Every structure is written in C-alpha cells, then in structure tokens.
Amino acid sequence: MRRTDQASEPDGEQVAPATALAAPLPELPEDSAEELYEQAPCGYLSTLMDGTIAKINTTLLDWLGLERQAVVGRMRFADLLTVGGKLYHETHFAPLLQMKGEISGIALDIKAAAGRRMPVLVTSKVKTGESGEPLLIRTTVFDAGDRRAYEAELLRARQAAEEARRQAEADRQRLQEAFAVLQQSLLPAELPTIPGLEAASHYHTASPDLLGGDFYDLFPLDAGRWAFFLGDVCGKGPQAAAVTSLTRYTLRAAALHDADPVTVLTTLNTVLHDRYTGGDPRYCTAIFGVLEQDGGRVRVDLASGGHPSALIQRADGTADYLPTPGGLLIGVLPRAPFAAARAWLLPGDTLLLYTDGLTEARTGPLRRLYGEDALRAFITGRPPAGPRSLIAALTGLLASFGEGLDDDTALLALGVPAALPTTAGETLT
Secondary structure: OOOOEEEOOOOEEEEOOOOOOOOOOOOOOOOOHHHHHOOOOOOOEEEEEOOEEEEEEEHHHHHHHHHHHHHHOOOOOOHEEOOHHHHHHHHHHHHHHHOEEEEEEEEEEEHHHHHOOEEEEEEEEEOOOOOEEEEEEEEEEEEHHHHHHHHHHHHHHHHHHHHHHHHHHHHHHHHHHHHHHHHOOOOOOOOOOOOOOOOEEEEEOOOOOOOOOOOEEEEEOOOEEEEEEEEEEEOOOOHHHHHHHHHHHHHHHHHOOOOOOOHHHHHHHHHHHHOOOOOOOEEEEEEEEEEEEEEEEEEEEEEEHHHHHHHEOOOOOOOOEEEOOOOOOEOOOOOOEEEEEEEEEEEOOEEEEEEEHHHOOOOOOOOOEEEHHHHHHHHHHHHOOOOOHHHHHHHHHHOOHHHOOOOOEEEEEEEEEOEEOOOOOEOOO
C-alpha cells in the first residue's frame, strides 16, 4: 500500500510531503495594542455624546500641537476644527451622525500646530450599549494633505484646460472673422449696375473655418463693354486665398490692357506658372468674358481654361450649355490652349456661370454626383424670369443638398431683361 504522507518518483526517489507546514511568521515588533493606538499613522479620539473629548491618541495631539491634559475633558471635537469646519460639523456632520449612527470620509480642516490649517478626512461611529443606548463616539482622522494637494492640482489643471479651451475658441472665432474679412476682400462687395442688363451672384462657403478658392467679378472696360470672370483655385486656406487674390487682380489688369478673352487667360497662365513653378504648384480653372451691347441684344465673347461650360437659359424656356472644349487648367503648363466661344443674349435670356461645387454635390441615398444633366433639367424646368430669380432658385437647390454639398460654390448670372408689352401693343425693354 502507498503511504499518503509522502510520494515517490518513478525511479524511487522520495519527495517532500504535500502537507508540509509553512515556516512560522516572525514576531511583530508591536509591544501592545495601546502603543498601536497611540502611534498609529492616523488620529484616533473618543468623545462623549455631547462631543467632549474623552480619549485622544498621540498622533492627533502631535498634529494639533496640544498637550493631552489641555484636551481630554476640556475640549469638544468641534473645538479642534477651523471656523468653517466647525460650522459644517454643527450643521451637517453632527446631525447626520445622530441620524445614521455612522458617517465616513468627510473632508474637514483642523487647527494644526503653528496655526496652520490641516485638511483631514473624518470617520465617526456611535458606540451603543447592550440596550441600544448611545455611549460614546469613536472618530478616526486621516491626513488628507496629499489628497487635497492632488485635488487642488487637478482643479488647477482643469481650470487651465478650460481657460485654454476658451482661449482656443476665442482664437478660432477671431481667425474665422479674419478669414471672413479676407474672403469678402476676394469677392466684389456688390455687383455694379449695368444699363440694359441684370446681374446676380451667390457664394456658398462649405466650411467657415477655411478660406475658399472660388472667385468671380464683374467690372466695366469702357463705354458699352463689361468684363466678367468666374473661377476656382485648387485647394483651400490662406495659400489658396493668396492665389485667388493674385488671379483676380491679374485678370482685371490684363483685361484693361487687352480684353480679348483668350489673351487674358494666357496672361494669367503665364503669371501663375512663373509664380508657382517649383515644389508647390498652384493652378485654377476660370471663364473670362466680355459683354457688349448691340441694340436690344448683348454679345458675349468668352474663353475657358478647364472650367465647366457656361449655361444659357433662353426666353422660350429652353436651356443649354455653351461648349468650350479643349481649354486646359490655368498655370499647369508654360503655354496652354484656351477654348473661345461667342453667344448672343436676347431679351429674357440669362447666362449662368458656376463652379463645380454645384455639379459635384452628392445627392440621394447613394450619394451620386448631381451632374450637368441634372442642372440643365433643373433650369429648363423653371420659367425664365431673369438672373435674380435664377440665382434664388439655385440658392435653394444648394441648401437642399445638405451635407452633400461639401465644396465652395460660386454662381454668377447675367441676363437681358425681358421685353414688357404696353397697352398700345408696343414693347419696352
């Protein structure tokens, strides 16, 4: 029979019994329970039910800087507290202790040695007799200085973080305002009044935190001729704004020198390519054109550099694009071809220029591109009522895209007012 108090390995070597006793613990250095009470790392005291101190340990006396004979039987627990601590003890601590018989972890301040204030955590429990009558109150006092310092540091850090957040929000607001002012400086404050013509525009900013790169303008060349342009600079932010500013003023200056649309875009191409050749290329798309009145109609000569084709809404309700194929992006190559086109606007006709934020908006649950066909159908389905009415309708369309409109969009509409019939059967323009 195998013995149960020892085991053998297969080769017969015996091992120690599994039930061997652990080695005895070394004797603790505490001399007595009284010494443990007196020298504990926290304060202990016992009070009568009226708060008079009946017993207090050395640790708490050292914190207070008081002698035992000056405390026991002569002071109440509340006398050890600061003014604020005493008020809280009388109004909250003592009533709760009387109702519940025990209360723990209450933060108070005691009057420590050398007149300093010492934060502590206080736990008190009522001792009762065999018949349930209250006999005395036992209280434990823990030094909460480190915790209070941690809480103060945590509060300071939170306040600093909140102040930093407020400062960042204020900085962001100021930056937004600066961007808004800069954006306004890149667009005409209002379109000029042209005799015999009507003009309207709209600019949608996809993100108020970023400067957009879309731009447009309408300005006089000489008596009877007006220049217009609309375009889109690649990118966003201050860099794009710098390109937009350079583009606008180059187009204006070039038009005053030679208003031929192809010549104007060629000049802009040269300026952008020379300025941004290197590691940070910048380019744009644009349409530039000239309006010239000819009796009751207006001739439009324009050229495009990589920009979506202009669209004409006719007085009879039809709408179609004015093709400008083959025009390259402006600023990419040192020499680039630009597509020219000519059209006539009759009374009731409206020319619409737009940036691709409109046709590249995402629509429907599948988030499909809105597209040029949808834009033509939208305009064809509206009665021709002039540039202002068309821009108002397109503004509503942009709003309907919601989050699907994630790019800036510029709109510029130019048209000839419709002829108005008179009672005599004549027409007025």
